[in-house]
């Protein structure tokens with residue numbers, strides 16, 4: 001009988017968002033409650049449980065400990081991070097007689113002081129479990145560190161963007177863990193760091209060039225000696241010292257093959273680096289495009305994407321629309337300007353400062369004369385069935401602009417966030433979503449035009465607009481003439497020839 005310790009710790013930290021993440025932002029499950037909460041989902045943990053349950057019943061017993069996950073946000077406060085790490089490690093100490101561990105991680109956590117929480121967690125877990133197998137699954141937006149690679153036997157990354165393979169990733173990780181427990185394999189990992197940050201549509205694995213690199217990883221995983229492979233591009237909004245892109249390939253006791261394959265994929269990524277940048281349109285130009293478009297123009301404001309960890313209270317596009325002649329109607333959202341509207345009541349006309357207050361270095365409030373059209377209080381349902389928690393909501397109208405003001409930041413990706421509050425996106429000339437790509441299934445059917453807008457914000461795809469202080473330098477595209485990571489290797493081989 002193999003007893004397997006299970007833990008989850010996930011958040012994608014956006015360090016350019018000044019609002020910190022607190023302990024209360026994490027949804028936490030403990031012990032058997034984890035099984036109940038996750039079994040019916042499409043998550044990594046569910047995928048792993050599926051494999052464990054289908055393995056001979058007398059062979060595997062799982063020991064669920066703590067599962068903690070939060071939506072994206074600013075750096076995690078030290079006390080909060082400490083409490084999370086300590087609770088997982090305490091459980092591991094109490095169960096140190098397990099035979100192995102599966103950790104479900106994101107990989108891009110950042111505390112105020114600890115910039116590599118996953119490396120810390122894996123290293124401490126290694127100290128507790130000795131040489132017993134440890135496998136971790138990670139997001140391909142993870143910040144890969146030496147500590148993570150050294151402490152884990154195998155890291156198993158996602159293979160899709162937008163991410164739709166959580167369940168499969170958990171299955172891949174669980175299968176490898178069972179092979180390790182049975183002593184069938186001896187993993188060896190090669191890593192090729194790439195001094196590049198990437199963004200843009202070519203990263204969509206189903207349609208973009210990045211999908212070819214992932215395809216190469218999958219061929220390796222399907223080969224006899226291949227165990228795990230991935231391109232860990234890092235979350236560009238987690239500005240910590242190890243932020244860059246990486247290729248990792250793990251083989252069964254064949255370090256040369258791992259090296260060779262990792263280098264092949266690394267070269268492919270490096271050679272295509274110019275392609276992996278976002279093509280953005282200025283706000284003014286975007287408004288002109290909307291003006292001359294028949295039907296709905298969708299503005300993608302990825303810079304204020306709450307799903308990526310931004311504050312959700314950007315008023316940049318609102319200001320631009322108010323400041324010029326615009327003959328059509330517009331629909332946008334903003335957090336958290338609702339208090340005055342609630343005091344005034346529906347039907348009243350008021351002048352309110354519209355945010356941002358959460359990210360005051362980037363946005364200053366603008367006074368807008370509005371009519372309070374409708375007020376709401378309470379949750380609504382997103383397209384995937386999960387609950388949106390906007391707190392109090394006010395629908396405000398400033399001439400031709402409808403503004404959805406929410407007390408708390410919400411995901412503005414699908415249509416339900418608007419429809420739940422009586423606003424129908426197809427009736428507008430412009431709709432602003434706060435999302436880089438996830439909006440597409442909901443808006444492609446109704447939009448005549450989709451424009452990725454170059455607005456300011458803590459999660460801007462215009463990477464040069466962000467105040468990077470900590471990441472690997474020099475790095476593409478922030479710096480000029482970044483030296484190819486393959487230059488030394490190439491000149492070595494030419495000297496030898």
Ligand SMILES: [Zn+2]
Nearest residue numbers: 139140141163
């Ligand atoms: Zn991700």
